[in-house]
Amino acid sequence: GAVVSQHPSRVICKSGTSVKIECRSLDFQATTMFWYRQFPKQSLMLMATSNEGSKATYEQGVEKDKFLINHASLTLSTLTVTSAHPEDSSFYICSAREWDSYNEQFFGPGTRLTVL
């Protein structure tokens, strides 16, 4: 089946630093990837949609200069949290859509970000 990986699974950083999270589709080509954040006991909140080779589309209220998304290839998308602050601490999850699927998205295992 379609597998999506994320790296790292956990990261702890100091306030003011930048953190990069990778999302990879391991056995399929993903024309579209999605980034979500999830707070404890809450649903997934879509942050942005990225298509390979083009700029990401951000949801309303998400700062594009703070959450930089790059989708450089059909198997890799990265999310960089710039100048991280404690309020950015969250569970970040990516998903990927295969180019010929019905819009079924396959989710990664998530990355737990803690900003001290």
Next chain:
Amino acid sequence: QQQVKQSPQSLIVQKGGISIINCAYENTAFDYFPWYQQFPGKGPALLIAIRPDVSEKKEGRFTISFNKSAKQFSLHIMDSQPGDSATYFCAATFGNRDDKIIFGKGTRLHILP
């Protein structure tokens, strides 16, 4: 109109019982309704999904019932097991488009051993 309303927020069921989670939607343009299962500290995983041209879909102990006229759908977990304890999200999407998934708020299911 883009919302998917999910209930209950939490559910406790005895082992062997039936777990039922309900969802409702407004936008009749939705044409793909997936259910996701999420364990603590993990990403969500697709459990089962249905399209509105059928009223029921069953996969093992999991069944989706779909009522198009009422704009409601539900997940039934038969013979619930402690390993089913997780958070379940219903969702809706337009299908065949690079469009986002609209998630319900989730149901925390706990199966008593």
